[in-house]
Amino acid sequence: MKNDTTTVFLNFVLGALVIVGVVLAYFNMKDTRDLRYLNPQAMQANNFIVKIQALANDVAAYNAQAKSPELAKALQSISAHPTAH
Numbered sequence: 001m002k003n004d005t006t007t008v009f010l011n012f013v014l015g016a017l018v019i020v021g022v023v024l025a026y027f028n029m030k031d032t033r034d035l036r037y038l039n040p041q042a043m044q045a046n047n048f049i050v051k052i053q054a055l056a057n058d059v060a061a062y063n064a065q066a067k068s069p070e071l072a073k074a075l076q077s078i079s080a081h082p083t084a085h
Contacts, residue, residue: 056078063071 056075059071060075063075
């Protein structure tokens with residue numbers, strides 16, 4: 001009698017672990033698909049940020065040579081807003 005109870009319990013545990021394994025595999029596949037979809041978009045956004053930072057650096061270098069109050073005000077307003085990294 002003890003053997004039957006132990007076998008039923010272990011089969012129940014095994015079934016539960018199989019179900020949990022299938023659910024975790026599904027979530028893993030879903031997250032991998034989302035990552036593959038979002039990765040190119042993230043790379044585009046990062047490239048855009050790099051280009052904008054390079055432009056801001058060029059504008060700051062230009063403003064150091066040819067003092068312009070409009071550029072100084074624009075650079076000051078940009079530097080007041082921290083980047084969202």
